[in-house]
Amino acid sequence: MSTSQDDEARPGRRTVVAAVGAASVAAALTACGGRPEPSRSGTAGPADDGMDGGPDVLARTADIPQGGGTVFADRGVVVTQPESGAFKAFSSKCTHQGCTVASVSDGTINCPCHGSRFDAATGEVAAGPATRPLPAREIKVKNGSITLGA
Numbered sequence: 001m002s003t004s005q006d007d008e009a010r011p012g013r014r015t016v017v018a019a020v021g022a023a024s025v026a027a028a029l030t031a032c033g034g035r036p037e038p039s040r041s042g043t044a045g046p047a048d049d050g051m052d053g054g055p056d057v058l059a060r061t062a063d064i065p066q067g068g069g070t071v072f073a074d075r076g077v078v079v080t081q082p083e084s085g086a087f088k089a090f091s092s093k094c095t096h097q098g099c100t101v102a103s104v105s106d107g108t109i110n111c112p113c114h115g116s117r118f119d120a121a122t123g124e125v126a127a128g129p130a131t132r133p134l135p136a137r138e139i140k141v142k143n144g145s146i147t148l149g150a
Contacts, residue, residue: 056147056148056149057145057146057147058070058072058075058077058079058139058146058147058148059072059079059145059146060144060145060146061081061085061087061141061144061145061146062144064079064080064081064087064146065081066081066083066084067081067082067107068080068081068104068105068120069081069104069109069120070104071092071100071101071102071103071104071109072092073092073100075092075148076091076092076093076137077089077090077091077092077137077139077148078090078091078092078101078104078109078134079139079146080104080109080120080121082107082120082121083121086121087139087141087146088120088121088122088123088136089136089137089138089139089146089148090109090118090123090134090135090136090137091134091135091137093134094111094113094114094116094130094134095116095125095130095131095132095133095134095135096111096113096114096116096128096129096130096131097113097114099111099112099113099114101118101134104120107119107120107121107126108120108126108127109123109134111130114129114130115127115129116128116129116130118130118133118134119133123135123136
């Protein structure tokens with residue numbers, strides 16, 4: 001049996017499958033490469049309004065609704081204002097299975113995965129299945145801005 005030039009020029013099955021797989025991975029990585037938008041239950045994030053801050057600025061105090069809060073999923077934190085002028089911050093990862101909490105409403109921080117709710121003032125579990133509170137995060141409130149850290 002002789003092999004024609006056409007057979008030699010065609011790629012083998014493994015080569016085709018590998019190329020298709022590589023292209024699929026490249027397409028998936030490209031699609032995931034965009035900057036994710038933080039999930040917010042309040043208003044828009046910080047504006048360039050001359051407030052004190054730097055790379056750790058999360059928001060203006062006016063952006064965190066009283067009785068509510070804002071989830072900064074990209075920064076791993078949720079900031080709440082349970083009472084006027086009192087700002088609290090917690091990890092945005094649910095202590096049940098690590099999902100990112102999605103919203104703050106009616107005095108609770110809410111996880112969409114399995115329904116856990118946490119007290120917006122203390123981070124304590126308000127409804128399971130989570131059994132551990134959200135860890136507190138340090139924030140600094142100064143000149144109308146909220147920053148991560150002390």
